[in-house]
Amino acid sequence: MPRWPNSLRNRVLAVLLASMAASALLVGGATTLLWDPFTRWMLRDLIEDDTQGLVKHLQFDAQGRPVGWDPAKIEPWMFESLRAEVLVRVADADGRIVLANDEHAQMLAADGQTFTGRRQSFTFHRQGVAMHAATAPFKSGGQRWYLQFAVSDRMVLRMRESVGVDVLRQGTLALGATFLVVFLVTIHLALRQALNPVRQASDAARQISPRTLDARLPAAEQPLELRPLVDAFNQALERLQAGFRTQQAFLSNAAHELKTPLALIRAQAERVDADRGRERMLRDVDQVARQVQQLLLLAEASEGQNYRVHTIDPKPSIREVFDFMERVADRHGVTLGLQMSPAPARWRADRGALFTLLKNLLENAIQHSPADGVVKLQVSEAGFEVADEGEGVADHELPRIFERFWRGAGRREQGAGLGLSICSEIATVHGWRLTAHRLSPGFAIRCEMAVSLAWRPVDRP
Numbered sequence: 001m002p003r004w005p006n007s008l009r010n011r012v013l014a015v016l017l018a019s020m021a022a023s024a025l026l027v028g029g030a031t032t033l034l035w036d037p038f039t040r041w042m043l044r045d046l047i048e049d050d051t052q053g054l055v056k057h058l059q060f061d062a063q064g065r066p067v068g069w070d071p072a073k074i075e076p077w078m079f080e081s082l083r084a085e086v087l088v089r090v091a092d093a094d095g096r097i098v099l100a101n102d103e104h105a106q107m108l109a110a111d112g113q114t115f116t117g118r119r120q121s122f123t124f125h126r127q128g129v130a131m132h133a134a135t136a137p138f139k140s141g142g143q144r145w146y147l148q149f150a151v152s153d154r155m156v157l158r159m160r161e162s163v164g165v166d167v168l169r170q171g172t173l174a175l176g177a178t179f180l181v182v183f184l185v186t187i188h189l190a191l192r193q194a195l196n197p198v199r200q201a202s203d204a205a206r207q208i209s210p211r212t213l214d215a216r217l218p219a220a221e222q223p224l225e226l227r228p229l230v231d232a233f234n235q236a237l238e239r240l241q242a243g244f245r246t247q248q249a250f251l252s253n254a255a256h257e258l259k260t261p262l263a264l265i266r267a268q269a270e271r272v273d274a275d276r277g278r279e280r281m282l283r284d285v286d287q288v289a290r291q292v293q294q295l296l297l298l299a300e301a302s303e304g305q306n307y308r309v310h311t312i313d314p315k316p317s318i319r320e321v322f323d324f325m326e327r328v329a330d331r332h333g334v335t336l337g338l339q340m341s342p343a344p345a346r347w348r349a350d351r352g353a354l355f356t357l358l359k360n361l362l363e364n365a366i367q368h369s370p371a372d373g374v375v376k377l378q379v380s381e382a383g384f385e386v387a388d389e390g391e392g393v394a395d396h397e398l399p400r401i402f403e404r405f406w407r408g409a410g411r412r413e414q415g416a417g418l419g420l421s422i423c424s425e426i427a428t429v430h431g432w433r434l435t436a437h438r439l440s441p442g443f444a445i446r447c448e449m450a451v452s453l454a455w456r457p458v459d460r461p
Contacts, residue, residue: 012191013184013187013188013191016183016187020180020183044121044132044134047121047132047133047134047149047151048121048134050134050149051134051135051136051147051148052136054069054074054088054136054147054149055136055138057069057070057073058070058090058147060140060141064141064142064143065098066090066098066099066140066145067099079101080101082155083101083102084152085154085155086101086149086150086151086152087100087101087102087108087126087131087133087148087149087150088100088148088149088150089101089107089108089146089147089148090146090147090148091107091115091146091148092143092144092145092146093143093144095107095115107135107146108124108131108135108148108150109122109124110122110123110124111124111125115135116135117135117137117146118135118137119136119137120134120135121133121134122134122135124150126150129152129153129154130154131151131152131153132150132151132152132153132156133149133150133151134148134149134150135147135148136148136149194223197218197222197223198222198223198226200221201217201218201221201222204217205217205233208237213237213240213241213244214241215237216234216237217230217233217234218230219231219234249404253404307350307353307429307430308350309348309349309350309430310348310349310350310351311346311347311348312346312347312348312349312354313345313346314344314346314347314349314354314379315344317351317354317355317358318338318340318377318379318384320355321355321358321359322336322338322362322377324359325359325362325366328362328363328366329362329366329375332366332367332369332371333371333372334366334369334372334373334374334375335372335373335374335375336362336366336375336377337374337376337377338377338379339376339377339378340379340380341378341379341380342380342381344380344381345381347449349430350430353426353429353430354426356426357423357426357427357447358377358384358386360419360422360423361386361420361423361445362375362377362386363419364386364420365386365387365388365390365443365445368388368390368391368443369388369389369390370390373388373389373390374388374389375387375388375389382448382449383432383446383447383448383449384446384447385444385445385446386444386445387439387442387443387444388442388443388444389439389441389442390441390442390443391441391443392438392441392442393436393438393443395438398436401420401436402421402423402424402434402436403421404418404421420445423445427447430449432447432449433447433448434446434447435448
């Protein structure tokens with residue numbers, strides 16, 4: 001059995017058809033329950049209108065007395081042939097009958113009551129038959145008159161059963177069928193026109209390829225309900241484009257930076273003896289391995305989905321980094337100091353990324369500190385600072401220290417210029433801010449966490 005296509009248009013049509021069916025059932029049920037009282041209310045209102053209409057077509061003689069009705073408007077046989085079912089009377093101000101279609105010379109009134117002469121609708125019984133009547137006072141020739149009109153209940157019911165119900169049923173079915181056809185045609189055309197921007201957006205999305213990632217779908221032309229989806233798609237394209245750019249930059253940078261060390265290794269292997277050049281070759285190989293490792297770390301740090309951020313107690317991670325780097329500091333003859341005031345309670349961070357961030361900052365400070373120098377790690381609730389006692393960086397070079405592969409005048413031959421770039425990527429993804437400051441003497445890098453109390457991924461251009 002074929003399934004109905006799961007499209008937005010079909011869903012809207014299904015909802016509309018279900019609403020129409022529910023409305024039809026509700027109206028049908030209400031009509032069934034209220035049909036009889038509604039009919040009687042309509043009958044009373046109709047009799048009142050007919051009574052007023054009879055007043056308009058009443059004719060008078062030269063003395064101003066009613067003598068009948070305009071035959072061009074009301075044919076006489078209606079009152080003469082149906083005397084048992086239709087009654088009409090006209091009386092003067094004293095209630096005396098001056099015109100009637102039967103032999104009874106008294107005004108009509110509800111059961112058990114007398115004629116009052118006021119405008120009203122009422123029901124009475126005549127020879128066991130229920131009659132629906134109305135009284136309409138009016139003035140003509142300066143005199144006051146009363147006109148009464150009555151119709152038997154059995155006549156009304158017979159006409160309704162023989163003519164009215166069938167006509168109503170047939171008219172309802174015809175009207176419903178016509179409405180349904182018109183509705184389906186118009187709603188089909190309207191939905192097709194309304195969903196045209198969605199089809200255009202689908203065609204535009206189908207044309208996007210890795211070479212055209214800068215294309216974006218027009219969100220303003222979409223319906224309000226679909227704009228968040230289009231915006232999310234565009235944001236996904238931006239992240240994908242940023243990932244491609246990062247990948248391309250990584251490949252380009254890696255190829256550029258690895259050319260020279262690899263060329264030196266090849267040249268040394270060809271020129272020197274194995275015993276004399278082995279140590280230098282191993283050192284060059286280690287440098288290449290370090291550069292490759294840092295490039296990989298940089299690529300991982302640039303993608304927010306690689307992080308697992310939780311609310312953590314940072315003190316164990318800080319102690320772990322401090323103990324690890326203390327051995328490195330001892331090899332360089334540098335003293336490593338730690339100060340926590342006040343001790344941080346909770347941070348939103350990825351433990352592994354936090355370890356890498358602190359390790360790279362401490363390693364950079366240790367390698368740029370003089371022998372017998374001191375490197376301080378100061379931690380607070382709002383962030384931390386790593387300070388050394390080295391030569392520092394010139395003021396005009398401070399904005400460049402986080403650039404990839406940048407190394408200042410006091411560059412280290414074993415460095416690739418990627419350590420601080422990795423730190424910057426980690427801080428940016430966490431929503432933190434790294435800033436560089438000159439000291440007297442020395443240099444400091446501060447990490448301010450208060451700029452983002454809650455972790456959020458960062459969109460990069």
